[in-house]
Amino acid sequence: MTDWFPWLTWRPDTTEQAFRDSFIRRMRTPTNWSIALATVVGLSFILYAMWTGDDWQSTSNIYRVSMIAVMVGFLLIGTRLGDPTWMMSLYATTLIVITLAGLMFLASARRYGALTEGGPMVVAMLCGILPVLHLGHKLMIWLLLAVFVGVITQQPGIETGWTLFYYAVTVSVLSVYQWQMDRLMRIQYLAESLEREKAETDHLTGTLNRYSFEARLSERLTTLEPGEGVALAMVDIDFFKQFNDHYGHLEGDRALVRIAKSLDQTPADLVVRFGGEEFVVLSFFTDRPPAWVSDLHETVSALGLVHEASPLGTLTISVGVACFVSQGKSDRATVKSLLTAADHQLYQVKANGRNQTRYVDL
Numbered sequence: 001m002t003d004w005f006p007w008l009t010w011r012p013d014t015t016e017q018a019f020r021d022s023f024i025r026r027m028r029t030p031t032n033w034s035i036a037l038a039t040v041v042g043l044s045f046i047l048y049a050m051w052t053g054d055d056w057q058s059t060s061n062i063y064r065v066s067m068i069a070v071m072v073g074f075l076l077i078g079t080r081l082g083d084p085t086w087m088m089s090l091y092a093t094t095l096i097v098i099t100l101a102g103l104m105f106l107a108s109a110r111r112y113g114a115l116t117e118g119g120p121m122v123v124a125m126l127c128g129i130l131p132v133l134h135l136g137h138k139l140m141i142w143l144l145l146a147v148f149v150g151v152i153t154q155q156p157g158i159e160t161g162w163t164l165f166y167y168a169v170t171v172s173v174l175s176v177y178q179w180q181m182d183r184l185m186r187i188q189y190l191a192e193s194l195e196r197e198k199a200e201t202d203h204l205t206g207t208l209n210r211y212s213f214e215a216r217l218s219e220r221l222t223t224l225e226p227g228e229g230v231a232l233a234m235v236d237i238d239f240f241k242q243f244n245d246h247y248g249h250l251e252g253d254r255a256l257v258r259i260a261k262s263l264d265q266t267p268a269d270l271v272v273r274f275g276g277e278e279f280v281v282l283s284f285f286t287d288r289p290p291a292w293v294s295d296l297h298e299t300v301s302a303l304g305l306v307h308e309a310s311p312l313g314t315l316t317i318s319v320g321v322a323c324f325v326s327q328g329k330s331d332r333a334t335v336k337s338l339l340t341a342a343d344h345q346l347y348q349v350k351a352n353g354r355n356q357t358r359y360v361d362l
């Protein structure tokens with residue numbers, strides 16, 4: 001049964017949650033515009049009712065005004081709510097508005113002795129255009145209104161004609177449309193995520209690539225609180241040209257993957273393939289840099305990968321580390337300043353025999 005509902009079939013659940021989080025972020029503004037449109041439609045109904053001689057204080061008009069007040073209230077308060085609370089408030093608001101709409105139809109039908117098909121159809125459609133609600137939400141909303149329409153058709157002396165039939169047709173068509181939207185939105189999200197992942201990842205080692213690293217580090221540097229810091233380690237494999245020449249490029253590729261994996265097993269926050277045989281390892285910390293950063297070269301020498309063409313006998317790395325601890329807003333490191341400082345340390349290690357880690361505070 002659950003296979004029929006895209007938001008229930010979507011596996012794993014974390015993917016559905018990630019989709020919904022990003023979807024709510026993107027759709028908040030369009031949803032607010034849809035509610036504003038519903039408010040304008042509600043207002044035009046009040047004006048029309050008054051123009052056609054309806055009493056301003058009639059029960060149905062009071063319900064209409066209440067619906068508008070609830071929607072305007074949501075638009076005003078919603079701006080201050082975080083995404084999850086906003087989403088729950090939207091659903092609750094919609095259910096309240098639908099209850100008021102149902103009561104308005106009941107009052108109006110009792111007054112005029114009739115309920116025509118237009119009203120419930122318009123309300124069902126206005127709920128249908130709210131982009132962030134999925135079919136599950138909308139079925140509940142439409143069902144709630146259907147209960148009111150059903151009750152009204154059972155009232156003696158009220159002419160309802162084909163209203164219930166047209167309502168059922170409208171909701172069925174909207175449900176099919178919504179089901180398609182729910183599926184397409186999720187398929188699109190998945191395709192986008194895969195594309196993004198591909199664009200950010202190095203194909204050989206599976207680590208982040210340079211482009212995504214620079215964007216992420218640059219963003220993170222702007223949010224460092226005083227006392228928070230970053231250690232950027234520039235890693236370069238020693239005598240790798242000789243390794244390739246001696247063992248061949250395929251074996252070289254395999255060594256790159258092994259080294260990337262071993263760097264990934266450190267407590268680092270990000271491991272990046274920076275260039276051919278260069279990696280960057282990033283660690284964010286509070287107060288003082290973690291001790292493992294200053295011994296990073298040992299991570300690879302401990303693998304014991306034989307390198308007969310190296311004077312060191314095994315595959316090793318040279319590491320230059322630049323550390324920055326934020327003192328406040330005016331004091332900022334940049335991606336460039338960290339890379340330059342780390343590269344300078346790396347150069348010193350290369351000059352001093354390789355297979356070491358050198359460290360500088362910015």
Ligand SMILES: Nc1nc2c(ncn2[C@@H]2O[C@H](COP(=O)(O)OP(=O)(O)OP(=O)(O)O)[C@@H](O)[C@H]2O)c(=O)[nH]1
Nearest residue numbers: 236237238239240241242244249250252253276277
């Ligand atoms: N197998 C393989 N080799 C690569 C890849 N990317 C870069 N390289 C090789 O890495 C080697 C880098 O050589 P160099 O820059 O001279 O550095 P090195 O030999 O490690 O010498 P030092 O850094 O001074 O210790 C070159 O031979 C590149 O062909 C790759 O994706 N796969």
